[in-house]
Amino acid sequence: MWAMQEWRITMIDGQKVLFSGMQATGTLTLGNYLGALKNWLTLSDEYQCFYSVVDLHSITIRQDPAELRKRARNLLMLYIAAGLDPEKNCIYYQSHVSGHAELSWILNCFTYMGELNRMTQYKDKAAKHADNINAGLFTYPVLMAADILLYQADVVPVGKDQMQHLEITRDIAQRFNAIYGDVFTIPEPYIGKTGAHIKSLQNPEKKMSKSDENPNASIYLMDDADTIIRKFRRAVTDSEACVRYSEEQPGIRNLIDIYCACTGKTPQETEREFDGKGYGDFKTAVGESVVDILKPLQTRYEELGKDRAYIDGIIKKNAEKAGYYANKTLRKVQKKVGFPEKIRS
Numbered sequence: 230m231w232a233m234q235e236w237r238i239t240m241i242d243g244q245k246v247l248f249s250g251m252q253a254t255g256t257l258t259l260g261n262y263l264g265a266l267k268n269w270l271t272l273s274d275e276y277q278c279f280y281s282v283v284d285l286h287s288i289t290i291r292q293d294p295a296e297l298r299k300r301a302r303n304l305l306m307l308y309i310a311a312g313l314d315p316e317k318n319c320i321y322y323q324s325h326v327s328g329h330a331e332l333s334w335i336l337n338c339f340t341y342m343g344e345l346n347r348m349t350q351y352k353d354k355a356a357k358h359a360d361n362i363n364a365g366l367f368t369y370p371v372l373m374a375a376d377i378l379l380y381q382a383d384v385v386p387v388g389k390d391q392m393q394h395l396e397i398t399r400d401i402a403q404r405f406n407a408i409y410g411d412v413f414t415i416p417e418p419y420i421g422k423t424g425a426h427i428k429s430l431q432n433p434e435k436k437m438s439k440s441d442e443n444p445n446a447s448i449y450l451m452d453d454a455d456t457i458i459r460k461f462r463r464a465v466t467d468s469e470a471c472v473r474y475s476e477e478q479p480g481i482r483n484l485i486d487i488y489c490a491c492t493g494k495t496p497q498e499t500e501r502e503f504d505g506k507g508y509g510d511f512k513t514a515v516g517e518s519v520v521d522i523l524k525p526l527q528t529r530y531e532e533l534g535k536d537r538a539y540i541d542g543i544i545k546k547n548a549e550k551a552g553y554y555a556n557k558t559l560r561k562v563q564k565k566v567g568f569p570e571k572i573r574s
């Protein structure tokens with residue numbers, strides 16, 4: 230039996246709540262790691278954390294069912310392999326807690342079409358999947374708001390690309406609170422100082438993305454050392470031949486961002502370190518810094534893959550934990566909007 234009692238006491242003791250999630254679509258990239266996962270690790274001692282594998286969001290794009298199931302499990306294992314302790318952090322599947330979908334419906338009725346129409350991610354995805362512009366894709370940000378508000382999250386660590394979704398979450402929560410009183414905590418985004426916007430290695434104007442068709446554009450978390458170094462050596466840069474952190478050199482700037490996020494150095498220290506050296510040396514050093522950071526994660530991931538029963542146990546008990554907190558908020562919201570109470574014998 231898991232320690233529900235202990236968990237509740239910590240919440241009552243006043244530790245703040247953190248919520249974040251990732252989609253189980255595609256293979257996680259270095260962008261996901263540096264923009265989100267790395268910060269999750271840093272913050273996990275300070276907060277009561279809920280880290281969800283957001284599989285409900287994933288079906289806004291057509292998925293192969295067996296593949297989605299596999300990817301979702303792999304992603305859950307990756308959270309743990311990255312160093313998140315599943316006994317302390319609530320790591321679970323979004324689809325195992327029905328409160329996400331239930332709250333999402335209610336919040337849909339407090340969100341305006343005009344607000345959703347402005348979402349840039351919706352516009353991008355609609356353009357990319359013109360044959361499947363479904364209502365779920367349109368209301369995707371409302372489900373994201375439900376994820377966050379369901380746990381009364383104080384903080385949401387994400388990369389820069391999710392900022393607009395955080396803003397709409399805050400707007401929806403404030404609107405609801407203005408009508409019904411102090412129901413939801415208004416969440417703050419947490420954007421890391423480094424790594425919040427990692428760009429494609431082949432086109433530094435674009436973000437590094439799981440769904441990029443060119444495998445050389447992204448570093449995948451399971452890439453081996455040779456592949457990582459090779460991809461960095463092929464990264465698109467410029468002909469200036471000097472390692473400088475400037476807007477005019479977006480490719481080099483992106484590599485400096487990656488190097489700094491992996492080593493903890495500043496851009497100025499990096500410029501000094503590579504002063505007078507060529508791009509070849511610099512690219513190799515960036516690649517090596519990434520290999521160093523990913524190696525322990527990859528080793529742990531392999532080990533976890535062998536322990537099915539352990540992972541199954543985590544999935545079960547964390548779904549119960551998440552469900553407990555989700556229900557607390559959901560009941561409150563249902564009551565506020567006027568749904569009749571269930572008769573409990």
Ligand code: TYM
Pocket residue numbers: 248249250251252253260261262263264265283286372373376377385386387388389390391424425426427428436437438
């Ligand atoms: P997703 O799965 O696209 O990305 C997961 C996290 O990785 C960050 N990220 C990046 N950060 C820096 N550079 C990049 N190139 C890069 N690419 C991705 C994202 O900002 C994100 O933090 N809608 C969300 C998932 C979600 C969620 C939530 C997040 C659903 N509900 C509630 C927070 C709270 C998404 O699709 O992320």
